[in-house]
Amino acid sequence: MNILISGGAKNGKSDIAERIVRRMMERLxxxxxxxxxxxxxxxEDRERIRVHRMNRAGAGFQTLEAGTRIxxxxxLPKTDP
Structure with missing residues (x-):
C-alpha cells in the first residue's frame, strides 16, 4: 500500500504521516x-529538523537522509523495500 500526503510547507504532513505509519506497522x-x-x-529550518527528530525519538523509525533524489x-543496504 502506498499513501501520498501532499501539501505546503509547515502544515503538519509529517505528524499525520507518522501517525498513519505507526498504526499500519504495528499490525504488520x-x-x-x-x-x-x-x-x-x-x-528556523534547523530547529524544525531538531524538533522532528525529537518527536520521532523512541518511536522506532530509522531515519534515511535524502534531500534530493529520494x-x-x-x-541503501539497510532498507527493506
Missing part, C-alpha cells in the same frame, strides 16, 4: 523508515 510488524528530505536554509534510499 515491519520496520519503520523515515525519509528526511528537508534541506535546511536557516536556523528514490535512491531504496538502494
Amino acid at each position: 510488524h515491519k520496520p519503520l523508515y523515515y525519509v528526511a528530505t528537508m534541506m535546511p536554509a536557516d536556523e 528514490l535512491r534510499v531504496l538502494d
Whole structure:
C-alpha cells in the first residue's frame, strides 16, 4: 500500500504521516523508515529538523537522509523495500 500526503510547507504532513505509519506497522510488524528530505536554509529550518527528530525519538523509525533524489534510499543496504 502506498499513501501520498501532499501539501505546503509547515502544515503538519509529517505528524499525520507518522501517525498513519505507526498504526499500519504495528499490525504488520515491519520496520519503520523515515525519509528526511528537508534541506535546511536557516536556523528556523534547523530547529524544525531538531524538533522532528525529537518527536520521532523512541518511536522506532530509522531515519534515511535524502534531500534530493529520494528514490535512491531504496538502494541503501539497510532498507527493506
